Amino acid sequence: MHFRFNVLVVMAILGILLGFVAIKLRPFERVGSAYNLHRRSDAKQLQTALIQAMIDGHIPPKNVPQDKSQAKWVCEYTYKGLNCLDPPISGIDLSYLVPTYIPSIPSDPESATGGITGYKIYQDGAFFIIEAAFKN
Numbered sequence: 001m002h003f004r005f006n007v008l009v010v011m012a013i014l015g016i017l018l019g020f021v022a023i024k025l026r027p028f029e030r031v032g033s034a035y036n037l038h039r040r041s042d043a044k045q046l047q048t049a050l051i052q053a054m055i056d057g058h059i060p061p062k063n064v065p066q067d068k069s070q071a072k073w074v075c076e077y078t079y080k081g082l083n084c085l086d087p088p089i090s091g092i093d094l095s096y097l098v099p100t101y102i103p104s105i106p107s108d109p110e111s112a113t114g115g116i117t118g119y120k121i122y123q124d125g126a127f128f129i130i131e132a133a134f135k136n
Contacts (some may be wrong), residue, residue, distance in 0.1 A: 039132035042106035071120035
């Protein structure tokens with residue numbers, strides 16, 4: 001009987017200590033922060049690849065909106081041409097950047113689905129902006 005009580009006390013103390021450690025480390029916040037770093041890197045890689053292709057004389061993608069509020073999805077690499085441009089995606093096909101300017105079209109680690117990468121593109125004057133959906 002005395003042994004069971006000691007085991008329960010030890011388990012309670014370990015539970016409390018693990019609770020403090022979990023609160024201190026904030027593992028879910030760290031995962032979200034890591035995903036946001038991934039998103040930022042992917043958006044920068046896509047933007048750099050697009051700029052390099054244009055420097056090399058490739059025609060920039062057509063039908064890129066001029067307004068951030070109307071930004072279009074960047075399609076996954078397997079959705080090319082009309083599969084990307086037509087509904088339901090109605091996105092922007094950047095597959096011509098692969099493999100010369102970027103090894104593959106990156107996808108958001110959490111929100112890529114149904115042919116979209118989770119990244120949006122719009123044009124601000126002469127600049128193409130790749131936008132990621134950062135999460136807290």
